[in-house]
Structures are given as C-alpha cells and as structure tokens.
Amino acid sequence: MTDDVALVRARHVLTSGPAGEVRDGAVAIAGTRIAAVGPFAALRARYPAAPVTGDGTGILAPGFVSCHGHFTEALVSGIGETHTLWEWFVHVTGPLEPCVTREMALVGTLLRGAEMALSGVTTVADMMCIAPGAEPVTPGVVEGLDRLGLRGDVSYGAADDPNPRPLAQVVAEHEALAAAAARSRRSRFRVGLATVPTSSDELLTATAELVAAHGRFHVHLNEVREEVTQSRMTRGTTSIGHAARTGLLDAQVLAAHCVWLDDDDVALLRAHDVAVAHNPVSNMILASGVCPVPRLRREGVTVGLGVDGAASNDSQNMLETMKTAALLQKVHHLQARVLTARDVLEMATLGGARALGMADEIGSLEPGKAADLVLFLERSPSLANIHDPYQKLVYCASERDVARVWVDGGPVVADGRVLGVDIPALLPHARELAVKLATDAGLDSALVPG
Ligand SMILES: [Zn+2]
Structure with missing residues (x-):
C-alpha cells in the first residue's frame, strides 16, 4: 500500500488545519489524496520507500x-x-x-x-x-x-x-x-x-x-x-x-x-x-x-x-x-x-x-482531503531568513518562489512553469485575439484617461 505514496517536505508546513504549523514537516500523498501530515522524520519512517519532493527548505501550504x-x-x-x-x-x-x-x-x-x-x-x-x-x-x-x-x-x-x-x-x-x-x-x-x-x-x-x-x-x-x-x-x-x-x-x-x-x-x-x-x-x-x-x-x-x-x-x-x-x-x-x-x-x-462549500474536500492539509498543495522554496532573496512563515508567505513571497503546485496529487506547476499549456507558444495568438476583442468592442476610448 505504501509504494504509491509520495512525500512533500518543507521547513514550514502551514496546514490551515488542526495541526497548525509543522516544523520540518511533510505531507504524504497517496494518489489524489493526502494520506498523512506530520514531522518529516516520522513520515520518512512510515514510508521509507516514498520519493521526496522538496529539499527541506521553504514553506508548504494548501493550494x-x-x-x-x-x-x-x-x-x-x-x-x-x-x-x-x-x-x-x-x-x-x-x-x-x-x-x-x-x-x-x-x-x-x-x-x-x-x-x-x-x-x-x-x-x-x-x-x-x-x-x-x-x-x-x-x-x-x-x-x-x-x-x-x-x-x-x-x-x-x-x-x-x-x-x-x-x-x-x-x-x-x-x-x-x-x-x-x-x-x-x-x-x-x-x-x-x-x-x-x-x-x-x-x-x-x-x-x-x-x-x-x-x-x-x-x-x-x-x-x-x-x-x-x-x-x-x-x-x-x-x-x-x-x-x-x-x-x-x-x-x-x-x-x-x-x-x-x-x-x-x-x-x-x-x-x-x-x-x-x-x-x-x-x-x-x-x-x-x-x-x-x-x-x-x-x-x-x-x-x-x-x-x-x-x-x-x-x-x-x-x-x-x-x-x-x-x-x-x-x-x-x-x-x-x-x-x-x-x-x-x-x-x-x-x-x-x-x-465555495468545499471545505470537506480542500482548503487545508489534512488526511483524507484532496492533495492540493503549493510548495515555496528558499531559492530567491525574498524567502531568505524565515522567522515567521506566515508573514514571510504573505508579505515577502512572490511567484518566483513557487516551485511546485499540485491538484489532486498531480503537478500543475513544476519548476516555475505551468504544465498544461505552452505559454510562449500561446502568446502570439492571444495577442491577436486581444487586439480583435478590443477593436470589436471599441475599447480605444477606455484607454484614454478622462
Ligand atoms: Zn466581479
């Protein structure tokens, strides 16, 4: 049962749930669900063969x-x-x-x-x-x-x-x-x-x-x-x-x-x-x-x-x-x-x-909920020196610190890139559509400060 479990590790796991903050913590993901939340050492012992994402730095939060x-x-x-x-x-x-x-x-x-x-x-x-x-x-x-x-x-x-x-x-x-x-x-x-x-x-x-x-x-x-x-x-x-x-x-x-x-x-x-x-x-x-x-x-x-x-x-x-x-x-x-x-x-x-009436499914890192998570790693000046992880996350973190995002246990962002769409390839077409939309709607007047 444990060989399809994956661990995500961080210096601060902010659960938004009953566990509060877990220092040097981890979340165990089994398929689409959260299987366990706790200290990394305990989860490592429980799932010794599980692959680990995260280098033990940074902040892990619910999506x-x-x-x-x-x-x-x-x-x-x-x-x-x-x-x-x-x-x-x-x-x-x-x-x-x-x-x-x-x-x-x-x-x-x-x-x-x-x-x-x-x-x-x-x-x-x-x-x-x-x-x-x-x-x-x-x-x-x-x-x-x-x-x-x-x-x-x-x-x-x-x-x-x-x-x-x-x-x-x-x-x-x-x-x-x-x-x-x-x-x-x-x-x-x-x-x-x-x-x-x-x-x-x-x-x-x-x-x-x-x-x-x-x-x-x-x-x-x-x-x-x-x-x-x-x-x-x-x-x-x-x-x-x-x-x-x-x-x-x-x-x-x-x-x-x-x-x-x-x-x-x-x-x-x-x-x-x-x-x-x-x-x-x-x-x-x-x-x-x-x-x-x-x-x-x-x-x-x-x-x-x-x-x-x-x-x-x-x-x-x-x-x-x-x-x-x-x-x-x-x-x-x-x-x-x-x-x-x-x-x-x-x-x-x-x-x-x-x-959204979805608190039974998402919103906190708790066993049984969907594995929707976001991992911030300490790889930019913004997240250096984490004293209070809540303040660091809300006041200092930026998109460049978002290393990985999971929905239902599957990655949607990895290494700072969205996986579902090739954004650079999409941009030329998006620009064409944006010009067409602004022209069709006659939005030029909205551009002029009045
Ligand atoms: Zn609105």
Whole structure:
C-alpha cells in the first residue's frame, strides 16, 4: 500500500488545519489524496520507500482558492484605470460582453488561469459575464481550466438591464456551462447572476428557480455605494435585501464584494450563511470602498479572497491579493493587528474552501482531503531568513518562489512553469485575439484617461 505514496517536505508546513504549523514537516500523498501530515522524520519512517519532493527548505501550504473572478476580462487587462465601477461598466465590460467568443474564453482562461496557478492557486471560482448568443461561450472556461488541471467553480454572470437579453438565451448559456462542467475533470457548475440592479424582475425570478434546482449561487452584492442607493430607490431595499426576498439567498451563496453594508445587510448575510468573496485589489482600483472584513469575520461570516477580473485588478496574482488584503485593512483601520498574515492565509485557503462549500474536500492539509498543495522554496532573496512563515508567505513571497503546485496529487506547476499549456507558444495568438476583442468592442476610448 505504501509504494504509491509520495512525500512533500518543507521547513514550514502551514496546514490551515488542526495541526497548525509543522516544523520540518511533510505531507504524504497517496494518489489524489493526502494520506498523512506530520514531522518529516516520522513520515520518512512510515514510508521509507516514498520519493521526496522538496529539499527541506521553504514553506508548504494548501493550494490557494480564488473565490471570485471573470475570465471574460482575461484579454483586456491594463486598461480603464480612471473609471469607477459604473463608468467602467459603460466603457469597458458593457462593450466587451457581446464580443467575447468561446475561443477567447478558452485562450483567456489559459493565460490568466496560468497566472493564478503560478501564484499558488489551485481552485478558481469564475463568473463569465457575456451577452449570450447562438453559440455558448462559457464552456471555453471549463476547457481552459481542464487543460491547466485546475479545480473550477464556474458560473455565468447573467444580466438583462439596461441591455435586454432573451431569457431563453440566458438559460441556454447556463445549461451549456452546466453540461460542460458535468463532463469536465475538476469543474462544477454554480448558478450566476452579475448583479441585482442589472437584472429584471423576470430574470431574478428565473434565476431563483435555477438556484433552487442547483443549490449554489454566485453574485455581486452591495459592491459600490451607487448600487445601494439605486436599489433602495427602485426596489426599496439594498441588493442584499432584495436578493433575500427573491429567494436567491436560499442556497450555498458566494457573494462578491459586500463593501457597503448596513446592520440589516450583515444580519441577512448571517441568517442565510452567505459567504463573502473579498477582492481588495479590485475594490482599490475602482475606488469602490473598503469591505468590513474584520467585522464580518468577527460576526461569523465566512470570507474568502478573490483576484476578481483581469480588467479590475488587473493582475491575477493571488500572493499580491493576499498582501493587499492585509495592508488595506491595516491602513483603513489605522490598526496593525486588525488583519494578520495568519488571518489572510486562512482566508486564501480554508476560508475560500468554506466560501465555495468545499471545505470537506480542500482548503487545508489534512488526511483524507484532496492533495492540493503549493510548495515555496528558499531559492530567491525574498524567502531568505524565515522567522515567521506566515508573514514571510504573505508579505515577502512572490511567484518566483513557487516551485511546485499540485491538484489532486498531480503537478500543475513544476519548476516555475505551468504544465498544461505552452505559454510562449500561446502568446502570439492571444495577442491577436486581444487586439480583435478590443477593436470589436471599441475599447480605444477606455484607454484614454478622462
Ligand atoms: Zn466581479
């Protein structure tokens, strides 16, 4: 039984589980699962013939979970920085959505999914926001994630206001994505909705029926102050309040942002056990505001971290997102202890797994869970002199320190390269598609600071 076991060794094993940190530790992988976690010497004695990855330096952590993003935007990063969210809808994502093809979805997912994997991400929650047409687009995301070997939680971010979209086409796009996920290696389907204010009553009702049938829901809620004001004026309550009374929160709900919350909103999040996907870089670029992360965590709301889309971050680097999450809260509260590196690592691992309703499978290094891991080796100046591995990981580590990433016990990144796609070979085609997309969408105006 022991001859198919492999060991991964590190100076600091940060489990995000009951074992906490294990010094000079190791994880034993049997097939797709974690068989054991403990001191390297003990596991070496238990599995004397097992091959060992890792030189005994560095940090081993659970693979990171990015709880929110949009591969829709994968080919248009680095534009539109002078817009706030609603301007950005008008100038960037609105024009983009009818122009994204399935091939663009695939190539964009390969590019940005690779960027995530290189920063230690093993699970990606994505919401593809496109205008549905005759041919479904969103299955391109599933194909891309499959090629990369990443775990996916995929949704289609439907909307029909102010741009009307036939409900039948919206439902067909959901169904095409659900079918693609059902056939995939590691993706699963979640019902999606872009936002409550950009949805007609008809779409909200139809979405609630889908949510009841599928049991999982992904949506943006209370992202900017304008959204709250509009929702109160048109529907008499906040997006969270309206989502609750429409039945949309009666499921396993993943809500992006939740920046502008009153006491009633927080009570609803708690009552419906809604998990929040916090996207600090996107909130900062779009000048949206500061999510009350410490309060939410204190009150028992599950909070995970997301990179958000490539047009509102604009990188897809989870390490950058982790560091920014801590720094934003510290400076906002003028309180250095308000969100620590340990808190942030929890949010990026077990918190993210909980936010997706997957904590039984992933998010911590524990026997029986899927072997999703990321190994950082001490091979650059960044990781020299590890005193506190949590702070070193969150504040100092970079992509160049990511030596290897595993999903289900199989490597997806090795020696700093993604294995599922030849990125240099992909780049010329990706550039062509990016130019075509920006041209078709007329995004030139978005490039000009206004
Ligand atoms: Zn988003």
